Amino acid sequence: MWDLKGTRQTLKKSDTRKRSAAYPFEIPYRLINMYSLKGDTILDPFLGTGTTTLAAIAAQRNSVGYEIDPAFSAIVEQNIESLPLSFYNAHIYNRVEKHKQFLEERNADTSKAPIKHFNEKLNMQVMTAQER
Ligand SMILES: C[S@@+](CC[C@H](N)C(=O)[O-])C[C@H]1O[C@@H](n2cnc3c(N)ncnc32)[C@H](O)[C@@H]1O
Numbered sequence: 001m002w003d004l005k006g007t008r009q010t011l012k013k014s015d016t017r018k019r020s021a022a023y024p025f026e027i028p029y030r031l032i033n034m035y036s037l038k039g040d041t042i043l044d045p046f047l048g049t050g051t052t053t054l055a056a057i058a059a060q061r062n063s064v065g066y067e068i069d070p071a072f073s074a075i076v077e078q079n080i081e082s083l084p085l086s087f088y089n090a091h092i093y094n095r096v097e098k099h100k101q102f103l104e105e106r107n108a109d110t111s112k113a114p115i116k117h118f119n120e121k122l123n124m125q126v127m128t129a130q131e132r
Contacts, residue, residue: 002030007051022048028055029091036061050076058088100124 007024028051032042038060044052047065049072056063057080067073103125106112115125117132126132 002027022051025051025055025058025091028052029058032056032059032061047076048072050079054079054083057083058091096122099126 004024004026007022028042028044032052032055036042036059039062041062041064042052042056044063044065047053047067050065053063053065053076065076067076103115106115107125115127117126117129118124119126119132
């Protein structure tokens with residue numbers, strides 16, 4: 001279960017807005033981190049406003065998208081250009097901080113088996129061999 005809020009549909013033009021159904025950045029960001037590695041290429045066959053591309057950038061992946069409605073092209077470009085580096089950095093920083101908090105709680109719980117994996121670059125425990 002992922003406890004995520006929906007995202008505001010910010011587009012003004014009604015027909016583009018109706019199609020876009022933008023989802024929260026966190027969804028593609030988590031999935032990209034789960035199912036690909038740095039440098040991989042992420043394909044979104046229904047690109048819309050380009051949330052997947054923004055998440056791919058944050059996760060240091062390349063990104064390709066298909067979008068049937070040409071009106072989205074400028075929106076995607078604008079979304080990419082308007083997000084400052086500080087947005088991506090803050091997201092990555094928060095992710096690491098949340099993981100630290102998770103480790104504290106998890107390691108304090110004596111009913112759980114010890115964590116087996118360690119990521120040397122991050123200098124912290126991780127849950128899976130892939131995260132290592
Ligand atoms: C649910 S939206 C994508 C939402 C997007 N991930 C976002 O956060 O903005 C689906 C998009 O797929 C596009 N679409 C629908 N049929 C398509 C097709 N056959 N090929 C390419 N794009 C298509 C729609 O125009 C719409 O923008």
